[in-house]
Amino acid sequence: MESIIEFKKGGQADLGSYIDKKIKSNMNISPIQSLDKIKWDFKDSQTQYLTHKYHSYPARFIPQIPRAFIQLFTKEGDTILDPFCGCGTTLVESTLLKRHSIGNDFNPLATLLSKVKTTSLSDQQLIKIDSLIKLIEARIKKNNLKESDLPELPSRNISKLFSKEMLKELQVIKNIVKTVEAEDKNLHNYLLIALSATIRAIIESENGDNILGIFERKLNQMNNLMREYRETAHKTDIKLINGDARKLDISSESVDLIVTSPPYVNALDYYRVHMYNMLWLGMDYNEFKINEIGGHSHFLANRFRLLAEYLGDMLRAMIEMNRVLKDGKYCAIVVGNSSIDYEMIESYKHFISMAKYIGFEHIKTIFRNINKSSKYFVNGKIDDEYIVVLRKIKNSEGLASDEDFIAKIVLKEMQNFRSKVEKKPGSSTRGKEVSAKRLKYNLVKIDEAIEKINKDIKIKGN
Ligand SMILES: C[S@@+](CC[C@H](N)C(=O)[O-])C[C@H]1O[C@@H](n2cnc3c(N)ncnc32)[C@H](O)[C@@H]1O
Known part of the structure; x- marks a missing residue:
C-alpha cells in the first residue's frame, strides 16, 4: 500500500507540519487507518533535535513514535501519559504539540531529566x-x-x-x-x-x-x-511523578492517550547503567534496583522466574493504564522481543493476550525494524519491535493490587509459554549449537517458575 504519511528527513517542525498537512488532506481516513500509512521504520528521520539531545538514555524511543500517536489520537489541550517516561520523549513531544502531559518513572534520574527537558530557562x-x-x-x-x-x-x-x-x-x-x-x-x-x-x-x-x-x-x-x-515549545501543564507504574498516583479516567515503552524483560538494568550518575546526584539506586521491572539482577538462577515476575508487573502496570484512561481512549505500548536461555520471549503477544482480561480491546499491532546502528538498539539483543495498540472498552474487573487475579492470568501466560517451548524449543538460539538436553532442562526451570508464581508476582520491597 502506498504510504501517504511519511516523515521527512529534518527537524521536528518540518515533520509536524508534514503530518498535519497529510492528516488534514485525508480527513476521510480514520486515525486507525492512518496508522497503516505510516512508515514506522523512520529510516532517514532526524531523531535527536531540541532537548531530546541533552542526555543519552538507553532504549529510549524515537520521538516520531509518540508524535504520530499524539497527532492522530488527541487534540490540543488533551492529556497524554507515559507511565515509563524514561528521559521524557513523550513529554517533550506533547509540549511541542500543545498537549498537557504526565510522566511517571521509578528512576529519579529519568524524572529529573524529563523535567529539565521540558522546563524553559530564560x-x-x-x-x-x-x-x-x-x-x-x-x-x-x-x-x-x-x-x-x-x-x-x-x-x-x-x-x-x-x-x-x-x-x-x-x-x-x-x-x-x-x-x-x-x-x-x-x-x-x-x-x-x-x-x-x-x-x-x-x-x-x-x-x-x-x-x-x-x-x-x-x-x-x-x-x-x-x-x-x-x-x-508551548505553555502546557507537565506533571512528573517519581513513582511506580504498578500503582500510579494519577486520578482514574483522567488521561486521553497513553504512549509508552516499558522495560524489556532480561534486557538491561537501568539501575546499573545509571549507578554513577545517581550516586553523584545523591539518588538512591538500591531502592530503584528492587523496584525495577524486568531487571537482570532478579532471579539469577532461574530466568524463567524473572519472566513470571515481569508478566505480573506488566499486568499490574496495564491495569493501572486502563484505570487512568478515559473510556474509549487509546494506549500504544512499544516493546521488543528478548530471550531467556535460548527461548524467544515475545512480550507483545503476552501483552495482547493479557489486555483482553482487563478491559482493553486489541486494535492492531505494528511491526517496526530498529536501526541497529543507532544508540537506541539495546545490547545487540533486540532487533525489531512491536507497537501494540489497545483501546479501553471498560474498567478492569481485577485491580492492580489483587494478587489472586494477577497470579491467575500470569499462570495462563506461563502455561502457554511452556507449550510453545515444548513444541519448538530453542526459538532464540541465534545460530548457537545448544544440546537437546539443555533445552529440555528449560522445561524443568519453567515448571519451577510456574510453581512459584504466587510468590514471585508479589511486589518486592513492600
Ligand atoms: C524503555 S525505558 C523508557 C524509555 C522512554 N520511552 C524514553 O523515550 O526515554 C523503560 C523505563 O521504565 C522505567 N521503569 C522500570 N521499572 C519501573 C517501575 N516499576 N515503575 C516505573 N518505571 C519503571 C525505567 O527506569 C526506564 O526509564
Whole structure:
C-alpha cells in the first residue's frame, strides 16, 4: 500500500507540519487507518533535535513514535501519559504539540531529566552559568578538598576509571552546583543534568582528562538547544511523578492517550547503567534496583522466574493504564522481543493476550525494524519491535493490587509459554549449537517458575 504519511528527513517542525498537512488532506481516513500509512521504520528521520539531545538514555524511543500517536489520537489541550517516561520523549513531544502531559518513572534520574527537558530557562538564568564556571575553575585550581570529602564508589571495574583527581574535580562541580539550589531550583536541576551527562561522557569515552571542559561544552550545547526549544515549545501543564507504574498516583479516567515503552524483560538494568550518575546526584539506586521491572539482577538462577515476575508487573502496570484512561481512549505500548536461555520471549503477544482480561480491546499491532546502528538498539539483543495498540472498552474487573487475579492470568501466560517451548524449543538460539538436553532442562526451570508464581508476582520491597 502506498504510504501517504511519511516523515521527512529534518527537524521536528518540518515533520509536524508534514503530518498535519497529510492528516488534514485525508480527513476521510480514520486515525486507525492512518496508522497503516505510516512508515514506522523512520529510516532517514532526524531523531535527536531540541532537548531530546541533552542526555543519552538507553532504549529510549524515537520521538516520531509518540508524535504520530499524539497527532492522530488527541487534540490540543488533551492529556497524554507515559507511565515509563524514561528521559521524557513523550513529554517533550506533547509540549511541542500543545498537549498537557504526565510522566511517571521509578528512576529519579529519568524524572529529573524529563523535567529539565521540558522546563524553559530564560537568558537571564542561562547567563549565570558563565560566572559559575569561573568559580569552579578557581576552586579546582585551589585544590583544597580532602579525601574524606569524596564519595565512596561501588566496587565495580568502572570505578577504577575515576582517579582521585577526577573525583575532586567532580566534587567541586557538585559543590558549586549545590549553591544554586536555594535561589533557582530550575537552574540547579539543569546543571545537575549537565553534570550527569558529563559523567556519562567520561564513562562512555573512558577518559576524564578535562572534566570541566566536558561540563562546559555540555552546557554550551544545552544552552543552544534550550534557546531553540523555548522558541518552539508551548505553555502546557507537565506533571512528573517519581513513582511506580504498578500503582500510579494519577486520578482514574483522567488521561486521553497513553504512549509508552516499558522495560524489556532480561534486557538491561537501568539501575546499573545509571549507578554513577545517581550516586553523584545523591539518588538512591538500591531502592530503584528492587523496584525495577524486568531487571537482570532478579532471579539469577532461574530466568524463567524473572519472566513470571515481569508478566505480573506488566499486568499490574496495564491495569493501572486502563484505570487512568478515559473510556474509549487509546494506549500504544512499544516493546521488543528478548530471550531467556535460548527461548524467544515475545512480550507483545503476552501483552495482547493479557489486555483482553482487563478491559482493553486489541486494535492492531505494528511491526517496526530498529536501526541497529543507532544508540537506541539495546545490547545487540533486540532487533525489531512491536507497537501494540489497545483501546479501553471498560474498567478492569481485577485491580492492580489483587494478587489472586494477577497470579491467575500470569499462570495462563506461563502455561502457554511452556507449550510453545515444548513444541519448538530453542526459538532464540541465534545460530548457537545448544544440546537437546539443555533445552529440555528449560522445561524443568519453567515448571519451577510456574510453581512459584504466587510468590514471585508479589511486589518486592513492600
Ligand atoms: C524503555 S525505558 C523508557 C524509555 C522512554 N520511552 C524514553 O523515550 O526515554 C523503560 C523505563 O521504565 C522505567 N521503569 C522500570 N521499572 C519501573 C517501575 N516499576 N515503575 C516505573 N518505571 C519503571 C525505567 O527506569 C526506564 O526509564
